[in-house]
Amino acid sequence: RKEVEQDPGPFNVPEGATVAFNCTYSNSASQSFFWYRQDCRKEPKLLMSVYSSGNEDGRFTAQLNRASQYISLLIRDSKLSDSATYLCVVSSLTSGTYKYIFGTGTRLKVLA
Amino acid sequence: DAGITQSPRHKVTETGTPVTLRCHQTENHRYMYWYRQDPGHGLRLIHYSYGVKDTDKGEVSDGYSVSRSKTEDFLLTLESATSSQTSVYFCAISDPGISYNSPLHFGNGTRLTVT
Numbered sequence: 612r613k614e615v616e617q618d619p620g621p622f623n624v625p626e627g628a629t630v631a632f633n634c635t636y637s638n639s640a641s642q643s644f645f646w647y648r649q650d651c652r653k654e655p656k657l658l659m660s661v662y663s664s665g666n667e668d669g670r671f672t673a674q675l676n677r678a679s680q681y682i683s684l685l686i687r688d689s690k691l692s693d694s695a696t697y698l699c700v701v702s703s704l705t706s707g708t709y710k711y712i713f714g715t716g717t718r719l720k721v722l723a
Numbered sequence: 724d725a726g727i728t729q730s731p732r733h734k735v736t737e738t739g740t741p742v743t744l745r746c747h748q749t750e751n752h753r754y755m756y757w758y759r760q761d762p763g764h765g766l767r768l769i770h771y772s773y774g775v776k777d778t779d780k781g782e783v784s785d786g787y788s789v790s791r792s793k794t795e796d797f798l799l800t801l802e803s804a805t806s807s808q809t810s811v812y813f814c815a816i817s818d819p820g821i822s823y824n825s826p827l828h829f830g831n832g833t834r835l836t837v838t
Contacts, residue, residue: 642824643819643824643825643826645826645827647827653831653832654813654829654830654831654832655766655813655827655829656829657826657827657828660824660826662824698765698766700826700827702819704819708754708771708773708779709754709773709817709819710768710771710781711756711768711815711817711827712768713758713765713766713767714765715763715764715765716765
């Protein structure tokens, strides 16, 4: 079983739709959680960190459920420019050092 | 954007030749990471460094070595390149010593083709 798992999609949604992605992780000692966005042939870029109480940044809402070991990303009022791959990232302190483990990503295509 | 520079940006090399990729940062971050990205596998950790001369293996370290002689530079070496090492390589930095919630920041990537 992979440490971090995501539905690869693709998710094809119309403009203006609300779409949600989930990500599960297996290491219960994981400390930090992030969502990244990656455009084709580009480097991943931080979309938002995920905090225990949940957090929102404009049209984006992230939530963490430690008991069930999953994080989610909700995108409201989807724009064409939201089309990208969304990567779930989990960080843990292991043997005194920090590692970041990535999910394989969920592809989103917003259609006009 | 975080000051991370990867070089070269593109490289084509032949099987069996040594290759070194360079990552240079200007952020004075303690941690540096090398990932490779392949279709169907996502980003996989090759090696990482948590300080000068302090490095450790990631999940796909076979065939790769690293060195970090200065805070700002992290080198990834393929001792004898193979076609299976054709990939996109990303360097990333973070500073979790300041905050455990420190995210990764990535360089632009190096596209390596081994023929």
